[in-house]
Amino acid sequence: MTTILDPTDERVPIERSVTERPTEISGTLALLDIAKPRGNVLLDRLEAKLQERLPSIKINRYTKPTFTKPAPEPLRQEIKASNDFVVEALAD
């Protein structure tokens, strides 16, 4: 028997499953621009299409300060507190 010490951060391995998808979109939806070039173009088009198809939903737009770093904690909290859905745009 060999004993070694765990080199990881020891998070309990959890089988992650995708959150169950609601059958319809309602309420408030966040569009998060990660600040990569042309991400805003993609989100502009998406916002227009969503408003056309789902006129009752409210859309909030957010932008990360830079795509190179994780979103700041206050921004993550604000998105979570004020929205029912979030779409994050990757670009390039």
Added chain:
Amino acid sequence: MRYTRPRDRPPRFINVAGSILPAFVLEDMTGQQHAFPDAERTVVCFIKEDCPTCNLVMPLLEAASSSEKATTLTTGQTNEGNETLIKRHGLTMPLLDDSTLKVSFAYDVETVPLVVLADADGKELDRLVGFDRNEWSTFFEKHLADTQIDWDDYPEWRPGCGSLTQDPVIADRLRAEAENSPLRARKIEIAPSDDVHEFMFDQGFSDGLPVVPPTPERVIRMLEGTPRDSQELVATMPPNMAPATIEKIAVNAVLAGCRPEYLPVVIAAIEAICTDEFNCHGVFATTMGASPVMIINGPIRERIGLNVRMSALGQGSRANATIGRAVRLAVRNIGGAEPGGTERSTLGSPMKFTMCFGEWEERSSWDPLHVERGFNKNDSVVTVFAMSSGPTLIVDQSSRSAPQLAGSFGLSMDSAHHVRAHNGGDGILVVCPEHVDTLERDGYTKADIRRRIQEVTTVPLKDLVADDVSGAGIDPARVASMTDEMLNRPSPKFASEDNIHVVVAGSDAGKFSAAFHGWASGPMGSIPVSRKIDV
């Protein structure tokens, strides 16, 4: 220079008359238990079979065991040794089994035979180490007066032997298992039927190359490399924002193959990459692919045998290879940055395994990197840079003047990212010794090299416009709205001379310098960070 263990660790048990001795329960060879303290007075003895002095005193301990004045508990350090001693000396007293060495360790036995007299509370009253006839006879007359010993049969003096607990391998195991062990990391038991190396690959602990199993003994030895507390938090490491403690860093340093004396360098490098300025999350996540390049300055280079000369940027030096690798493995295992997860480099780079070297400070008259960055020459410092490629060779065997040679550096470094990428961020220039000689002959300093690189790479903005040859460059649509003044504005390769980081390394033979090309620089990318190494 060979590493020596720090000896300033206080002993676990202070040898002072009046101290309370550790309590214990041990079995003898028949399975009967013997507890201490359990009598009015007890003589606790530690012996081992292959110690000549222990064999010399066995008849004395047998005599002590027959005394009415005290209970004698004689403890052997191996089972086989106890059996041999019983046969060899015809012993009638029981020998206690301490083959796990836990009790010997608790008593911090350095030399056997060790004899300690204690009262009913376990308080130490007297002690003998090795064999000195006068001391032993006085001890027996004072505490075991009902024994009959012919002391003339014994030599005046015999040295004792080292306790098995002092054997380096055993001592590390005992420290790892002790109650006050500095180890807190989760223990993983690998079944005997499992191959340890395959197991570690399967668990994802490796960068693709074999890793050294981080056994508790090895981690204990690694922790000897720093005086810092094993549970001290060094950094919160992205992307998992996980706590990188000294212990977790030491575990990864073992995996990487480090020696304990490298640990302070690894710790300082991890402090540096986990700053907001260095932004290691972005460095590891970028599709462009960037790696930390670690440059070490100061006296620690000599102490740990860091290569600054021939093949300094290549393989063959354990310090160079494993320090860089330890940092990367820590990021992978503690931070959770793995290729395919948050590490998304399109091509990757061999620098992602390891890239660490030292500046050959003594080979030029120039200020070394750490002095240029505000440290004292005698400080040991690690500086981390986020570099996307390198080392790319700069071959110039012809230039005989400093302006020509530094001009070659500029022309070669102009290719970083793309020849039309100007006003860019950081780059590292590694000047080889033969090139140093050419530059110094003309009185060139590092500042002169930087100035010359900017000079020869400067072109008007209009030369950087995208065209049919290459679509990279300034968008031609923008050119239409630009004035002549704007189009003729001089544009050097680097945004500032401060972005050009110059160090000396390499062998004395060969006119081959090299450059590392940066990643996104500045507050939105990565800024080079220096940290003093805690030695």
